[in-house]
Amino acid sequence: MLRQAQGELSFRTRGRGLLAITREVSGWLDGQGIGTGLLTLFCRHTSASLLIQENADPDVRSDLERFLDWMVPDDPALYEHRAEGPDDMPAHIRTALTATSLSIPVAGGHMVLGTWQGIYLFEHRTRPHEREVTLHLMGA
Numbered sequence: 492m493l494r495q496a497q498g499e500l501s502f503r504t505r506g507r508g509l510l511a512i513t514r515e516v517s518g519w520l521d522g523q524g525i526g527t528g529l530l531t532l533f534c535r536h537t538s539a540s541l542l543i544q545e546n547a548d549p550d551v552r553s554d555l556e557r558f559l560d561w562m563v564p565d566d567p568a569l570y571e572h573r574a575e576g577p578d579d580m581p582a583h584i585r586t587a588l589t590a591t592s593l594s595i596p597v598a599g600g601h602m603v604l605g606t607w608q609g610i611y612l613f614e615h616r617t618r619p620h621e622r623e624v625t626l627h628l629m630g631a
Contacts (some may be wrong), residue, residue: 493631496628497627498519498626499623499625500516500623502621502623503620504614505619507578507614510614511610512610512624516602525597527631529628530594530597530627531592531595531627531629532610533626535623536623537583538582538616539586541589543611545609546609578617578618579616581615583615589613597628
């Protein structure tokens with residue numbers, strides 16, 4: 492019989508950068524009693540996003556952050572929208588270039604992630620923020 496579960500996790504970021512959230516998502520999944528299905532994660536913000544990425548070598552995360560710094564600089568001369576500071580519009584662009592939702596298969600009660608894959612909340616603002624991720628699991 493098909494079942495569904497929905498929940499929300501909150502995370503306090505340290506400011507711009509990648510925050511590993513695989514452990515928290517896995518902990519939520521463990522309590523749902525659904526062995527096979529599809530897990531959807533949704534970031535409820537316009538200046539943060541979600542990413543599945545390398546979880547072994549921290550240089551990968553540093554390189555991603557440095558690349559986005561180069562690609563989307565915090566240069567107020569480039570943007571009209573500055574309502575919440577010089578990092579506001581760059582944060583929106585970074586979110587547009589990444590993803591606000593992820594779909595992850597579930598088998599045997601666990602996420603089917605690759606050996607070196609982890610789930611990250613990508614904070615695009617320079618200051619710390621409280622971020623919410625909604626989880627929806629459908630399966631049996």
